Amino acid sequence: MAEGERTGHRNAGRNRKRQGGRRRLLPFLVLLCLLLLSGLCLGGYLYIKKYMPTKARADLGEYFDVAGNNVQVYLNEEKQRTSKSYLVVGRFQENHVYLPYEFVREKLNRRFYWQESSAVFLYTLPAETVATGEGDLLPDGSHAFFQEGKNLYLNVDWVKEYTDLRYQQNTDGEYKRIFLDNDWGAYAGATVQKKEAVRVQGGVKSPVLTELMPGTEVRILEQLEKWTKVSTPDGFQGYLRSSRLGEAREVKPESSFHAADYTRRSLPEGQKVVLGFQQVMNAAANENLDALTENTPGMNVIAPTWFVLSSSEGDFISYASADYVARAHEKGYQVWATVNNFDLGRLDEGVLLRDLSLRGQLIGGLVQNALENDIDGLNIDFELIPAELGQDYVQFMRELSVACRNAGLILSVDCYVPFSYNSHYDLEELGVFCDYVIIMCYDEHYAGSEEAARWHLSLTRTEVSARPRSWFRRSGSSLPFRSIPGCGSPRRMEA
Known part of the structure; x- marks a missing residue:
């Protein structure tokens, strides 16, 4: 056999060995790539699971304690309970919120007096005592109060007529609530800078209560390191990322209420009573x-x-x-x-x-x-x-x-x-x-x-x-x- 032919056979054998080695290596390379891809996918999944904000909505039936025509009552941003820890629940009718009488008397204005024998409310002013019956209407046509069994409910606008009080009611949906304030001190407020979700708890995986658009004004309830608890105009208390808020500022509410002047008589100026x-x-x-x-x-x-x-x-x-x-x-x-x-x-x-x-x-x-x-x-x-x-x-x-x-x-x-x-x-x-x-x-x-x-x-x-x-x-x-x-x-x- 010629020398050239022997050399060709040797080269062909070497090529067949190389190709066989490559064929044997290829599955390992594919497997390695699959493992790397799986790892990347798993890492991405874990990252998303841990760090990407959830868009899942909160169950409002669990978040709120009332539904239908019942109204959850907040006073100075605190959910109200009775002295026996029962939830204070108002009523919604005639497109108005009605508050329980005992709550009104204990927390807002104790001058509303129920004259049971005459079935009227009495309110004493400096020069007269005004009597209001169950059928009496306010200027807007709603009733001043109503009786449900043994329970009495007062129209919040009637209460406000005699009380230095402001309120925000959110009653369009299934879960109705009213936020009352009789504290006229300054509080911290801020403006939302970017679209942001308000969540039940401070954390991106906490379910969403509501979403706020840039320019929305919120009341700051609690300042944490990365999260801020706020009260929103649409009636939620929850947490948003502090980085989404502008600089906190002092907000001083102003009252237009004119209190009755219970002028007192006394001895001539400078005389003490002996x-x-x-x-x-x-x-x-x-x-x-x-x-x-x-x-x-x-x-x-x-x-x-x-x-x-x-x-x-x-x-x-x-x-x-x-x-x-x-x-x-x-x-x-x-x-x-x-x-x-x-x-x-x-x-x-x-x-x-x-x-x-x-x-x-x-x-x-x-x-x-x-x-x-x-x-x-x-x-x-x-x-x-x-x-x-x-x-x-x-x-x-x-x-x-x-x-x-x-x-x-x-x-x-x-x-x-x-x-x-x-x-x-x-x-x-x-x-x-x-x-x-x-x-x-x-x-x-x-x-x-x-x-x-x-x-x-x-x-x-x-x-x-x-x-x-x-x-x-x-x-x-x-x-x-x-x-x-x-x-x-x-x-x-x-x-």
Whole structure:
């Protein structure tokens, strides 16, 4: 065989070996490529799963607690619950939101008073008490309130008429809610810079509540490192990426509400009330005025116990004397006749305080008697009012304040040192309607007790620390004379 032929055979053999090696390597290369591609796909999937924002929508049925014509209620951006942790739920009808009465009274405006015996709401203004029945309409034709079983619901626009309140309601869809605000302080706001989803929680995998377009104004509720909790104009509270918001700024809401002016009468400017009580158990006791006031320098008001309730229907005994008042005026004293509910024994105050007509009769009789005897004012001393009659007692005082204001009489009220067990006397509300609130800062003892009444400094401090600064101009503290060094008289003085 020629040398050339042998060389050709050798080259062909080598080529066949190379081709066979390549054929054997190719499957491994394909497998490797597939593995690399699978790894890339898996990595991309894991990246997307972890980092790419989800577009899944939140289940609003789980996010909200109500549906249909029920309305979820927020106050100052907080979901509202009762003292027993039940959800506060409003109603939607006549294209208006109606709020539960108990919620309105406890959180918004406690001057709405339900007169159950007459099935009307009463609201006391400076010069009158307005009565509103269930059939009464607002200017827009909606009802002021409605009753559903034992539950009462007040039209939010009717509440707003008497209350410094703003609100945003979102009631177009299945899940209705209303955002109420009675806090007029500044809050943080911001503008959305880019289209952004608001999510249930802070995280791109949290489901979407709503989407906001650039330029949308939001209220900032909580600022986290990368996420911000906001309240949106379409009625959601959720989280969005902080990078999608412009710079936070202070927003100061402005109120156009004009509060009623409960103008109070008082002594001439610069005069503090220095008041002494005189116990009067019969008409003859009025003759003791000169003797009892012989050593009372500085006193400018005397309060004889002239009116005593004698029945649960509001009848009263009067020891008032125009001659006494004239003599007191000659001495430079004003006369604030005291009305009490205990000198003739225990009464059922519920009969009186819960009846609109009986309250009116008592108020009319007291004011008429005061005017006939030239009395300067009335001093109300109702003791041991039970907690369940607290609202009724305060309403009586509101209505009495209107009658006294219209008649030119000063109205003062005697109250216990405030503690949790007597909070139903509602000193704050009495301070709005009464000209003076007198806190009885002493211990009392039964008639004939060897231990005298004592002034307690701790009680005085308790009373003072519990009141706002503006309250002191029309409040006083009752102290027993015999407990103050240098004062041997058993009479009491207001300072």
